[in-house]
Amino acid sequence: MIYEEKTMKSEKIYEGKIINLKLDTVELPDQKYTKREIVEHPGAVAIVPITADNELVLVKQFRKAIEEAIIEIPAGKLEHGEDPASCAVRELKEETGFTAEKIQYVFQFYTSPGFSNEKMHLFVATGLAEGTAEPENDEYIEIIKIKLDNLLNMINNGEITDSKSIIGILMANNIINSKQE
């Protein structure tokens, strides 16, 4: 049985546009106490769009947190009350312009459960049709198509450095391989 930390006090530090920060005082065994810094996030979806030629549709954008432009699978925050599958359709269209005949749920995961509750819902999109992207006001995104085989090399070479994208690419590879077997 794993010890569950009871909240003794919860202090709101910051409430923002995307994230909130709170500082919880929790009880540990033997009546000891410690503090947990927690970043609250509304949750997000990530989509692996696979073309008929086994290319993935990816986005390259500048990420201020790491001061770097990186290649990622399309993704975006859940709006309040939004269903993850609807969010996946919306974000794929907004970020890349693509629509999909089929959007299939893969699984969900926490990006960094040590300090944040951000949950990422992963989808695979197939039967793609190209359209016009509709990025948000503060998004400047380049759309790139890359062969799955190249992406696997790019993960090993350290050219793909985003956790959701690594997971999405590795799962796309597993899904395609299992269909070919």
Next chain:
Amino acid sequence: MIYEEKTMKSEKIYEGKIINLKLDTVELPDQKYTKREIVEHPGAVAIVPITADNELVLVKQFRKAIEEAIIEIPAGKLEHGEDPASCAVRELKEETGFTAEKIQYVFQFYTSPGFSNEKMHLFVATGLAEGTAEPENDEYIEIIKIKLDNLLNMINNGEITDSKSIIGILMANNIINSKQE
């Protein structure tokens, strides 16, 4: 060419034990401005310890941010100035008690580059020898060994929900398969 966001102003919101929060005002094209909420993290290592029987040594612990006890690969924060490979040796020993003949670097990734600079350095540990764990004061950890094949099922079933652990397990599988080919 991807647009790079120039910092016009940077406000420190919180400086904590593990994370800091800052609010940057950045310049977008056409002289527009927006704010970016950024969680600074010292970086971390994660280790995939593989036994001679292709079992992985995992840890189960309560994560306050998600109010849940989850199974993860061993991991821990970098101490100030600490080399990631040394940190991997230290965290493997502290969390699981295991020492390894070989600790091999795999790659590094960002857990959530949309709002945090947390960088995770991934290692595979082999040639394992069991010892006594030395958890930190506020860590209550259960050690579990699970067969790699079962772990792949647990990812698909949603029983493994931590991004670094999903990446570590999928890479361990690729490494083992490539050795067997």
